[in-house]
Amino acid sequence: MNGKLAIQEVLMSGDANVLLSVTGKDLQEFGESLIRKAVEQFAPKKEEKYLKIAEVATMLGVDRNTLYRWNKENYLKQIRVGGNPRYKLSDVEAIMSK
Numbered sequence: 001m002n003g004k005l006a007i008q009e010v011l012m013s014g015d016a017n018v019l020l021s022v023t024g025k026d027l028q029e030f031g032e033s034l035i036r037k038a039v040e041q042f043a044p045k046k047e048e049k050y051l052k053i054a055e056v057a058t059m060l061g062v063d064r065n066t067l068y069r070w071n072k073e074n075y076l077k078q079i080r081v082g083g084n085p086r087y088k089l090s091d092v093e094a095i096m097s098k
Helices: 007-013 024-042 053-060 064-072 089-096
Strands: 079-081 084-088
Touching (some): 053 064, 053 084, 053 089, 084 089
Antiparallel strands (some): 079 084
């Protein structure tokens, strides 16, 4: 901010007697940052879904052997749920988005 303190820095400094001169853009950015933090904190967490090997192979269009190799290479790690190999949907979606 060109040598000026950000609003968050001033608020965190603990100085009680501070006169602020801010632009409309500064207020907008500060408000948006507060909203983002509130949404992150209070947004319902998405429950993780666990997929079988066949489901993941179909979704990614790869062979089961590729999934086993990716697991060994730590590219797409499988986990055990009740002793059965499963993949996190969020991990699969992350690969699909690449």
